[in-house]
Amino acid sequence: MRQRWRFIGTGLLVAATVVLAWQPARVAVQTAFLVPSILDAGPRPLDWLTAPPHRQTLAWRTDATGEPDLADLWLPPTAAASRPHGAILLVLGVNNVGRGYPAVVRLADALARTGVVVMVPDSRVLLGGRVDAREIDGVVEAFELLAARPEVDPERVGIVGLSVGGALALLAAADARIAADVRWVNAFGSYADAPRFLANVMARAYRGADGELTAWQPAQLARDLSFGMLLDLVADAGDRAALDAAYGIPIRAGERPSRDAGLALTSAAARVVERLVLADDLPAAEAAVAALPPSGRATLAALTPAGRMSGLEARVFLMHDASDAYVPYVESRVLAAELGEAAKLTEFRLFDHVEPKGIDLGAAAPEAWRLLWHIQGVLAETL
Numbered sequence: 001m002r003q004r005w006r007f008i009g010t011g012l013l014v015a016a017t018v019v020l021a022w023q024p025a026r027v028a029v030q031t032a033f034l035v036p037s038i039l040d041a042g043p044r045p046l047d048w049l050t051a052p053p054h055r056q057t058l059a060w061r062t063d064a065t066g067e068p069d070l071a072d073l074w075l076p077p078t079a080a081a082s083r084p085h086g087a088i089l090l091v092l093g094v095n096n097v098g099r100g101y102p103a104v105v106r107l108a109d110a111l112a113r114t115g116v117v118v119m120v121p122d123s124r125v126l127l128g129g130r131v132d133a134r135e136i137d138g139v140v141e142a143f144e145l146l147a148a149r150p151e152v153d154p155e156r157v158g159i160v161g162l163s164v165g166g167a168l169a170l171l172a173a174a175d176a177r178i179a180a181d182v183r184w185v186n187a188f189g190s191y192a193d194a195p196r197f198l199a200n201v202m203a204r205a206y207r208g209a210d211g212e213l214t215a216w217q218p219a220q221l222a223r224d225l226s227f228g229m230l231l232d233l234v235a236d237a238g239d240r241a242a243l244d245a246a247y248g249i250p251i252r253a254g255e256r257p258s259r260d261a262g263l264a265l266t267s268a269a270a271r272v273v274e275r276l277v278l279a280d281d282l283p284a285a286e287a288a289v290a291a292l293p294p295s296g297r298a299t300l301a302a303l304t305p306a307g308r309m310s311g312l313e314a315r316v317f318l319m320h321d322a323s324d325a326y327v328p329y330v331e332s333r334v335l336a337a338e339l340g341e342a343a344k345l346t347e348f349r350l351f352d353h354v355e356p357k358g359i360d361l362g363a364a365a366p367e368a369w370r371l372l373w374h375i376q377g378v379l380a381e382t383l
Contacts, residue, residue: 031376037110053112071121074112079151086156086382087117093163133302139172158184166190170305174312186317192306192334201226203285206328233296239270316343346374
């Protein structure tokens with residue numbers, strides 16, 4: 001009997017070894033271990049079974065003043081020039097927390113424990129609550145730096161973009177400087193069209209796939225970001241200050257502003273922005289966006305992935321929470337429709353925009369299963 005159990009045990013060990021040596025099965029196991037860490041729910045087997053990655057901080061770019069932007073590089077203990085690993089560039093959105101935020105640290109640590117090199121660059125522009133098309137160059141620069149690391153296999157490097165970072169990641173991945181080198185890009189909670197996103201936020205509504213209007217209450221960060229983007233379209237400093245003084249407080253508080261009859265605006269851009277923030281409904285907001293001066297439309301077009309993906313060679317993964325209060329989930333559907341078979345879209349109800357909040361893995365099992373299959377597809381491109 002003892003010999004029989006020894007034979008069975010040996011057979012199971014051999015079978016397990018074969019399964020884990022087979023890349024699809026190995027990735028499936030690693031993904032299953034990774035999901036609890038991403039969701040911050042339940043036991044975290046990665047913490048028990050893997051060694052902590054090495055975390056180091058480096059300067060990845062400098063501005064005109066010579067002040068550096070910093071990034072965290074997470075290296076699995078096995079990563080070395082003699083054994084390069086796949087890598088992920090994690091592009092954050094507009095926030096005031098950056099690479100040290102606990103959810104970001106948890107995600108980067110968990111990804112590195114699966115055997116992936118992870119780079120998380122901070123941007124003082126995004127940390128300051130602004131979005132600028134020049135940040136696309138920043139993503140390109142950060143990708144080139146990561147891909148050139150001796151511990152990284154340059155043929156297995158992808159980009160994950162969160163929120164606005166997803167739009168920047170898509171635009172960077174389509175840039176001719178790195179398009180041939182980006183293996184995949186995953187945009188989570190991204191908008192497809194910047195002008196439409198601004199109209200949605202200001203009107204508190206979006207159009208569904210069937211064209212029907214859906215009422216929507218955007219979160220404070222979405223309101224702050226959108227109003228800031230609109231102010232950036234106004235070149236006249238006096239007009240910017242006047243618009244901010246007249247409408248900034250109610251917009252940031254989530255209230256509909258009332259017209260300031262005494263407001264005297266000198267520029268066409270400022271007057272259009274006023275029309276937009278005062279729009280009573282989505283058609284009025286859309287008309288105001290369409291009336292922006294050419295310079296404003298060009299600024300927003302530079303931040304719009306939709307219609308600008310012709311240079312993209314990477315495989316695209318799209319994720320969106322169906323109850324997203326920051327960016328309407330239909331934006332990812334627009335991107336998926338444009339990209340066709342080149343993109344995989346997964347929708348679920350697990351996140352507050354891009355951050356998990358109080359998830360019960362048992363109750364959320366069907367949603368977590370969809371997330372698992374999505375992440376497995378992404379990791380299969382890099383592990």
